[in-house]
Amino acid sequence: MAPQRFHEQFDHIQRSMPGVRLALGPDEDAHYLYEKGVVLARDGEEARIVEDTVRAHFTETRGLLPEHVRRTGPETNRTGVTRIRVGDPAEGDDPVPHALRALRAAEDRGGRRLVSRNHVVHIAVNACPGDEPVPVPRSEPANPGAADGVHDPETAVRVLVIDTGLVHDHRSYPLLAHTTGDPQLTETDGDGVLHQYVGHGTFIAGVLAAVAPNTDISVLGTLNDAGAVLESEFGHKLFEAVDRDGWPDVISLSAGTPTEGTDGLIGLDAFMRELRERHTLLVAAAGNNGSATPFWPAAYASLPEYAGSVLSVGALRADGEAEACFSNHGPWVRAYAPGERLTSALTGFDTPVPYLYQHSTYDTCRYGHGYACTCQFPRHTGVLSEGRESTGGKPDQVMFEGLAQWSGTSFATPVVAGLVAALMSAYGQRDPRTAGARLLADTTDRVEVRGAHVPALRPSTWRPVASPAPALPA
Template identity: 35%
Template sequence: MGGPDAAAAVWTEDGWLAYLYRPGVVLARDEHWRDVAELLGAERVGGERSQQLRGLTVLTVPIDDQTETLGHLTRVDLELGVGIATPDHIMFVTPGGCGQCCPATEPEELDGAVAPYPPITSDTGAGTGVFVSVVDTGWWPAAATDPATPWLAGVTGDPETIDLNHIHPYAGHGTFIAGVVRNQAPAAQIRVEGFLPLGGAAYESEMVIQLGEALALSPDIISLSAGCPTREELPLLSFEVFWEQRLSHQKGTILVAAAGNDSHRLPFWPAAFPWTVSVGALDADGKRADYSNYGSWVDVYALGTDLVNAFPTGTFYCHQPPNEGEKREFTGLAKWSGTSFSTPLVSGLIAARMSQHGISARIAADELLAEARVAGRRGVGPVLEPNN
């Protein structure tokens, strides 16, 4: 699937990316769409995909330029109420923020680093009977049979298309994440869904359809290392409806979501929802990583810096300064940093706790978060350490 075919950006006064959205499109709950359509002269988007949204309506609004979309939303705020209609935000493996990316670094060569890192837990049965859905860029099938990554045997997913002579940004992201889960839960069943295409971006309206498809397979844990900031810092309307219509009715299943890498405390969605397990990142010294978002909406922090796991064998050219244009060669493994990777570490710990005690993901997560609060560190917050 391709990435968003249209995008518009809103910037802060100090030059940071505030959020991205789909020009000419707004979202509304089913009970409000007629009022919004009448006010704005908007038209409802039909078709099979829209019917899968369950409670959410996509509307096209008349615009002569991209910024008119926001003008329409301001009018809705004033005449119908704040949050009645919202942008169709663009969710990223790469969140906004002054060129900084999630992962917080581009993939790096090992340079003697031990693989995998964190090491695989000694409890080889951890995760038995647990199904983890990784919603990400897709799955690199060669990793399942590569002698360098035996811990990925049996993982499945939507194959990711990768040019090994010129590995694109975020390629292998989902495979790396699956490896991090397996390090903590070696016996877990993992499927990597290819819902984030080249460029690692998707409209929120499309993302919740894809999450619904993942949920239809009845996973215990959904691990999502993508998200976005939003207009007026309001919750993602599509995810509010997804929770109400779908996820809240699937008892025990949880969504573990990355807190993002913008180095600030502003909410990053969907991690900021109270029904998710939101994960920030720690450095190797146990301090909060300087790239990690933080604040009272972050549930827990876990190691996210310099993790080592599976990566496609091939050539990668850096896209981010100060290394832009640098050539890097990989042979099945890479070192990577970001809340993208602290998130599956926590997902793996939840899976391990589930199998250890025969409990649901929700109960396992609650137990681990309670322990994380007891182990909390000044200046950081609740923390979880990898299993040994």
């Protein structure tokens, strides 16, 4: 796929983490980001093995001083992870790949992975959603539309959305009247223009509330900073989220990362183990890399010990007939739901607010699909796009007055979280994992994705959206 947008987002995320030096994964197709000069290990004996092995390797083969290898995170914390510096990140050569190679022999002897990069977990993904939002008139209904039902505080299903925070006027949108959570920290820049990703969590909450009216939705602003957080911090933030209000019935998570391995994220080990022992169902986005590379934590759904506690979600295209071009795929994706050109609340209805597109659209689908996808339409010229200045291209600006159309597995995920919650309400089911399993078992709809026939979860209130006609040449 074309890497341009990924590199544009890399620069954007790097600016949001001024004290951290980031690097791109060595595999161009994997599309992960990580902290340069730092690795993660589990606390205790494993951290000591990592530290000693890396120090010996660097002093013997690379001439670095022993003090370059040191622990920079607490040795004991609830996440069970130690952050170890393995070199000076200001140097041009990244020491992390060398450190990982030095540890392979120790890992082989122990039969267990000891260390990993400190990945950047970000809104799903190309380090960004499938596209950027498009304004929709207030007169146009939400899609999925509002299902029948009322909010009953006594029986409402508790859903926790971990994302960007809520826009200040979100309760002006009727479907979000009962939604609570963290505010979006900063909505606009000094010129009053919306920041990128503002409204992402609000949009997700609106989709969820439309599919499942009898829900108590809480939106946490864990990903307020450019939609990204370091893996070493993410596990701690997840624990904070469930500690604050207790473990919910459902967690809707539209973020993650690919990795260089196939066994998950060391930084989430402790959280995932505790999740497994609770009743909570984690519904997680499969990611927007158009790739079969596992995307974590959604890919935990493919591990037998997590099969009942994690439900991974890919996106269907706007007509619902196949997967969206951007959607990740593979046997680790359990189900697909509408995720292209959905309509929900981006802001409330206080005042119109401008937005400048960050990315330019492409002449053809950047993933090689042949339908009129969101890679191409509607056309945008973006602020971040390379070469814009040389061609005189001016970034396109639009005005949002409440509703938006947006695409990504980020938004297929709350569709499925809502369907699980709606099934719980309809049948008086109090176990979300049983409800998730029943939802998959009862679904007869299938779509073909790369030769596999997979469950397609389409809410009854969802309307297929016709692809736009290509613009005629001037």
